[in-house]
Amino acid sequence: MSAGKGEAPLSRVLTIAFLPTFIYSIGQGAIVPVIPAVAANLGADVAFAGFIAGSLLIGQAIGNLPAASVVRKLGEQKAMMIASLATIIGASISFFATSTWMLFAGILIQGLMTATFALARQSFLSTYVPLKYRARAMSSLGGVFRSGMFVGPFLAAWLISMTGDPQVNFLAFITCSFLVFVVLLVLPDIEKYAKPNRRLSMAKEEKPGKESLWRTFGRRRNVLLTLGVGAGTMMMVRSARQVVLPLWGHAIGMDAGSVAIVIGIGGAIDFALFFTSGWIMDKFGRAASAVPAMAGMGIGFFVLAWLFSVPHADIWFIVLTCWLALSNGIGSGIVMTLGADLADPGDPAPFLGAWRTITDMSSATVPFIVSGLAAVASLPVTAGVFGVIGLGGCALFARYIPKHVPKPPKTGPIELGGE
Numbered sequence: 001m002s003a004g005k006g007e008a009p010l011s012r013v014l015t016i017a018f019l020p021t022f023i024y025s026i027g028q029g030a031i032v033p034v035i036p037a038v039a040a041n042l043g044a045d046v047a048f049a050g051f052i053a054g055s056l057l058i059g060q061a062i063g064n065l066p067a068a069s070v071v072r073k074l075g076e077q078k079a080m081m082i083a084s085l086a087t088i089i090g091a092s093i094s095f096f097a098t099s100t101w102m103l104f105a106g107i108l109i110q111g112l113m114t115a116t117f118a119l120a121r122q123s124f125l126s127t128y129v130p131l132k133y134r135a136r137a138m139s140s141l142g143g144v145f146r147s148g149m150f151v152g153p154f155l156a157a158w159l160i161s162m163t164g165d166p167q168v169n170f171l172a173f174i175t176c177s178f179l180v181f182v183v184l185l186v187l188p189d190i191e192k193y194a195k196p197n198r199r200l201s202m203a204k205e206e207k208p209g210k211e212s213l214w215r216t217f218g219r220r221r222n223v224l225l226t227l228g229v230g231a232g233t234m235m236m237v238r239s240a241r242q243v244v245l246p247l248w249g250h251a252i253g254m255d256a257g258s259v260a261i262v263i264g265i266g267g268a269i270d271f272a273l274f275f276t277s278g279w280i281m282d283k284f285g286r287a288a289s290a291v292p293a294m295a296g297m298g299i300g301f302f303v304l305a306w307l308f309s310v311p312h313a314d315i316w317f318i319v320l321t322c323w324l325a326l327s328n329g330i331g332s333g334i335v336m337t338l339g340a341d342l343a344d345p346g347d348p349a350p351f352l353g354a355w356r357t358i359t360d361m362s363s364a365t366v367p368f369i370v371s372g373l374a375a376v377a378s379l380p381v382t383a384g385v386f387g388v389i390g391l392g393g394c395a396l397f398a399r400y401i402p403k404h405v406p407k408p409p410k411t412g413p414i415e416l417g418g419e
Contacts (some may be wrong), residue, residue, distance in 0.1 A: 029152015
């Protein structure tokens with residue numbers, strides 16, 4: 001590379017975005033299925049265990065507001081490094097937790113740092129990946145995350161079989177976060193020597209200065225309150241899978257290891273579809289992925305609502321977990337792709353911060369909905385509510401994606417060495 005700034009090779013951009021994401025998501029995948037069991041072991045009832053499991057999502061929603069400033073000031077790569085180190089602190093608190101509230105605090109910190117890590121990697125790809133294969137890059141990022149969420153539950157099941165203590169899985173997140181820091185430390189900082197692609201450079205010239213996140217909320221409110229809400233419903237239904245399915249398995253009498261394996265199988269299905277989703281979005285437009293994904297998840301939760309007390313409930317649990325994973329996989333990367341499509345090209349962090357605040361706040365409502373409905377009604381009622389939300393989101397995507405998101409440019413093969 002010459003002394004002046006040039007275009008970053010796409011292979012290097014993807015390595016910096018994908019490898020840390022894969023490692024980080026393995027650690028996260030190891031803790032998500034066991035949080036309800038850990039909470040129950042510390043004395044939480046079903047409703048409070050669901051709330052603690054969802055505190056990871058609450059942390060992500062709260063963390064997006066400061067994360068946008070951190071990413072803008074420090075750069076994407078440094079922000080991911082800081083987030084990985086702080087995740088170690090949160091996971092350590094959870095590992096040593098002796099009460100439900102201590103466990104809650106640790107998981108909340110992990111959620112805060114996940115927000116910073118996620119915003120940084122999305123901003124990084126939005127800046128350096130050309131538009132004509134943006135959806136494939138974003139869906140591949142989602143696929144990398146899913147691959148980690150596939151490996152993580154099996155790692156969790158192995159650790160539980162070796163120790164008999166689900167709380168030991170937080171050690172896996174600590175180890176993975178440390179490895180992420182080391183990888184980012186070793187990899188080159190592209191922001192120092194490479195410029196964004198030509199479209200982004202032109203956008204920066206046309207729009208000098210930088211806009212605050214709050215001003216972005218006001219200026220882009222029409223998009224955020226329509227398509228942003230639609231993306232929020234998708235994140236709610238996706239988050240419901242993480243919270244409801246482990247609780248469902250625990251409630252029908254499955255042990256923590258078996259639940260982790262079932263969720264891991266779902267993760268494998270999810271992962272297998274990531275590139276197909278991106279190809280569909282780049283070829284046929286974003287709605288071609290988003291609408292069927294939301295329809296499938298809405299229907300899946302409706303069916304799940306009727307299968308709590310039927311014979312062979314564990315078999316139906318496996319079937320519906322796989323169906324929801326299939327539906328979600330079709331929409332792999334859609335929320336990140338839409339955010340990148342709608343962000344200001346020259347300075348994506350403020351809009352992405354606003355976008356992720358809405359989507360993650362939507363996710364953060366899930367533990368309140370789950371714990372509240374589980375306390376006053378039942379888990380089947382909870383599943384039915386998320387079925388309604390899923391179908392509502394399907395309608396919003398069908399209506400507003402064609403209105404706000406232009407058709408993608410002509411697609412072509414991904415050129416890893418740059419254009």
